Amino acid sequence: MPNIINTNIAVAKNKILQSLRSDHKKKKIGNDRVTIGLSGGAGVGKTEAIIQATKEYAEELGLEWVESTNPTDKQFGFSLIQCSNVTASDLSIPTPSEDKSSLKYAFNDEVIPQRGKGVLVFDELSQGDNDVQKFAMAMTRNRGINGCYVPEDWTILGAWNRTQDQAGANQLLKPLIDRFTNKLNVEPDADAWIKWASANDVHPHVLAFIKASNKMLCTLHDAPRGHIGSTPRTIEMLSDEYKNILDGDYKGCGLTDKEIFSAVVGLDVGTSFKSFLKLVKEIPSIKEILKNPDEVRVVGDDEDGARCLVTFGLANKVQSEKEFKNSLLYLNKFGSSEYANVFATTLVERVPELADTKTFTDLKLTNHL
Numbered sequence: 001m002p003n004i005i006n007t008n009i010a011v012a013k014n015k016i017l018q019s020l021r022s023d024h025k026k027k028k029i030g031n032d033r034v035t036i037g038l039s040g041g042a043g044v045g046k047t048e049a050i051i052q053a054t055k056e057y058a059e060e061l062g063l064e065w066v067e068s069t070n071p072t073d074k075q076f077g078f079s080l081i082q083c084s085n086v087t088a089s090d091l092s093i094p095t096p097s098e099d100k101s102s103l104k105y106a107f108n109d110e111v112i113p114q115r116g117k118g119v120l121v122f123d124e125l126s127q128g129d130n131d132v133q134k135f136a137m138a139m140t141r142n143r144g145i146n147g148c149y150v151p152e153d154w155t156i157l158g159a160w161n162r163t164q165d166q167a168g169a170n171q172l173l174k175p176l177i178d179r180f181t182n183k184l185n186v187e188p189d190a191d192a193w194i195k196w197a198s199a200n201d202v203h204p205h206v207l208a209f210i211k212a213s214n215k216m217l218c219t220l221h222d223a224p225r226g227h228i229g230s231t232p233r234t235i236e237m238l239s240d241e242y243k244n245i246l247d248g249d250y251k252g253c254g255l256t257d258k259e260i261f262s263a264v265v266g267l268d269v270g271t272s273f274k275s276f277l278k279l280v281k282e283i284p285s286i287k288e289i290l291k292n293p294d295e296v297r298v299v300g301d302d303e304d305g306a307r308c309l310v311t312f313g314l315a316n317k318v319q320s321e322k323e324f325k326n327s328l329l330y331l332n333k334f335g336s337s338e339y340a341n342v343f344a345t346t347l348v349e350r351v352p353e354l355a356d357t358k359t360f361t362d363l364k365l366t367n368h369l
Contacts, residue, residue, distance in 0.1 A: 004039065004183050004184070004185045005182075005183070005184055005185065006184075006185045006187050007184050007185070007186060007187070008186065008187060008188075008189030008191075008192040009044060009045040009046070009048075009049050009186050009189065009192055009193070009196070009232075010189070010192035010195065010196070011184075011192075012036075012038055012046070012049050012184050012186050013049040013050075013052055013053045014053075015036065015182065015184065016036055016049070016050060016053040016054075016157065017053040017056055017057055019034040019036060019155075019181075019182075020053070020054070020057045020119075020155060021057070021060075022034065023155065024061075029152035029153060030143055030152040031141070031142075031143060033155050033156075034155070034181045034182065035140055035141075035155070035156050035157065035158070035179065035180045035181045035182075036157050036158075036180060036181060036182045036183075036184065037125075037157070037158040037159070037160070037177065037180035037182070037183050037184070038050070038157075038158070038159045038160075038184055038185075038186050039126075039159075039160050039161070039162055039183070039184070039185045039186065040159075040161070040162070040185055040186035040187065041161065041162065041165045041187075041188070041218065041220065041221050041231065042161055042165055042220065042231060042233075043218075043220070043231025043232055043233030043234060044186050044187070044188050044218070044231060044232055044233075045186070045193070045196070045232050045233070046159040046186055047080070047121070047123055047159055049186075050119070050121055050157055050159065051078070054076070054078055054118075054119045057076070058076035061076060063075055063076040063117075064076065065078060066078065067079070067080075068118075069110065069111065069112060069113045069114050069118075070113075070114045070115055070116070071115070071116040071117070071118055072116065073116065075116065076116075076117060076118050076119075077113060077116055077117065077118025077119070077154070078118055078119055078121075079111050079112070079113055079118065079119075079120050079121070080111075080121045080123050081111045081120070081121065081122050081123065081136075082123050082124055083122055083123065083124045083125050083127060083128030083132050083133070083136065084124040084127030084128060084168070085124075086128070086132060087129070087131065087132065088129075088131035088132055088134075088135050112139075112148060112150070113150050113151050113154045114151070115151055116151065116153065116154075117151070117153035117154060118153075118154050118155075119154065119155045119156075119157060120139075120150060120154055120155070120156050120157070121156075121157045121158065121159065122136045122139075122140070122156070122157070122158045122159075123158075123159050123160075124159070124160065124161070125158050125159065125160035125172060125176070126160035126161050126162070126163070126169035126170050126171070126172050127160075127161070127168055127169055127170065128170075129170075130173065133172065133173050133176050134173070134176075136158070136176060137173060137175055137176040137179055139156065140156050140158065140176070140179040140180065141179035143156070158180060160172060162185075164221075165221065188217050188218035188231070188232055190210055190211065190214035190217050193210065193217060193232050193235075194207055194210060194211060194342075194346065195345065195346070195349060197210075197235075197236065197239075198315070198345075198346040198349040198350055199349040199350065200236070201239075202235075202236055202239040203239045203242055203243055204309075204312035204313050204315065204316040205242065205276075205277065205280065205309065205312070206235065206238060206239040206242060206273075207308075207312040207346070208276075208305070208308035208309040208311065208312040208313075209272075209273055209276050209308075210235065211308045211311070211312070211342065212276070212304055212305040212308040213272065213276075216230060216235075216269050216272060216273075217230065217231075217232060217235060218230060218231050218232065219265075219266060219268060219269055220234075220266075223266060227266065228262075228263075228264075228265065228266035228267070229265070229266045229268075229269070230265040230266060230269045234264055234265050235265065237264050237265075238261060238264045238265050238269075238273065241260055241261065241264055242261070245257055245260065257274060258270055258271060258274040261273050261274055276305060279303075279305050279306045279309055280309060282306060283299065283306050283309050283310050283313070284296045284297050284299065284310065286310070286313045286314060286317050287317075289310070289314060289326065289327065289330045290314070290317060290318065290323045290326055290327065291326070292326075293326045293327070293329040293330035294329070296330065298330075298333045298334070299334070301334070301335065307334055307339055308339075310330075310331075311331065311339045311342055311343045311346075312342075312343075312346060314327040314330075314331070314343055314347075315327075315342075315343050315346040315347040315350065316350070318347055318351065318354070319351070321354065321357045321358075321359050324344075324347065324354055324357065324359045324360070325359050327343060327347075328340055328343070328344070328359070328363065331343055337367045340363065340367065341363075341367055344360060344363050348360060
């Protein structure tokens with residue numbers, strides 16, 4: 001989509017969160033609230049970013065986040081209308097009056113907010129037909145249609161794929177796009193995804209793989225129609241399948257590890273990940289680094305993949321400030337602050353209390369984190 005700001009998923013999430021905070025601080029209601037629309041390829045994390053931002057906001061308010069259109073005073077409602085799977089008649093059904101001189105409308109209160117405060121999301125907007133888009137257009141700006149109105153303490157957000165993403169997307173109606181205060185195009189960003197993945201139980205070998213080869217995060221957009229490629233969403237699935245393989249769940253299933261990986265993210269990425277895993281046997285012992293960093297072989301500067309594996313392997317194992325220090329002693333021998341920085345930011349996502357240590361504070365001052 002031309003003339004739209006490009007950003008990554010972390011910035012998009014922060015913009016949503018800060019807009020919710022701003023509206024709350026300034027006591028804005030109804031049409032005065034900020035509406036945000038996120039465009040982007042399939043699987044880049046648009047919907048997940050919205051969910052995480054609203055959950056954080058609800059927690060800040062001391063409210064329980066619930067998937068409900070009718071939240072109580074102690075709850076923050078969340079409703080998602082998947083426009084690809086609904087028609088306008090699923091949302092609003094006209095019924096003639098007895099004398100047939102007028103129409104009354106029955107609205108779907110399972111997806112349309114009824115009371116309280118919360119966020120209403122029109123997801124997969126570009127897969128919705130024109131009537132669904134017109135319904136979303138009326139609700140987004142006018143906050144109502146045919147006598148049905150969104151409660152004044154609800155915020156409306158949207159998300160959609162682009163026509164070039166081979167996701168069955170239609171062109172969005174221009175007046176609909178215009179009704180969003182901010183229109184942001186979300187592009188895959190390896191560093192932003194790694195930060196998110198570090199806090200969401202993605203396997204460290206997968207994190208190292210993406211860090212060593214950023215382009216592997218999203219190959220779907222360049223894949224021929226009908227072919228499999230990777231997206232941030234399927235890379236997370238790759239992590240899940242890799243864990244299942246490590247747990248021995250697929251022994252005797254008839255597929256090789258490479259075939260299982262390729263069935264998730266496509267042959268190119270699956271083959272690359274399988275080859276990358278050969279490095280796991282070549283890296284120094286993570287346990288030894290944590291105990292005696294000065295006595296362990298330093299991975300060479302021509303072994304970036306192995307260095308990434310060590311970096312994320314340490315971030316996945318450190319539990320104490322002593323181990324934090326020993327890890328930094330070893331990583332600093334690489335001659336580049338990038339590995340220590342990635343290690344530390346990944347670690348504090350997993351073990352937040354280590355962000356309050358002197359070791360992390362000193363590192364932030366030294367490396368300008």
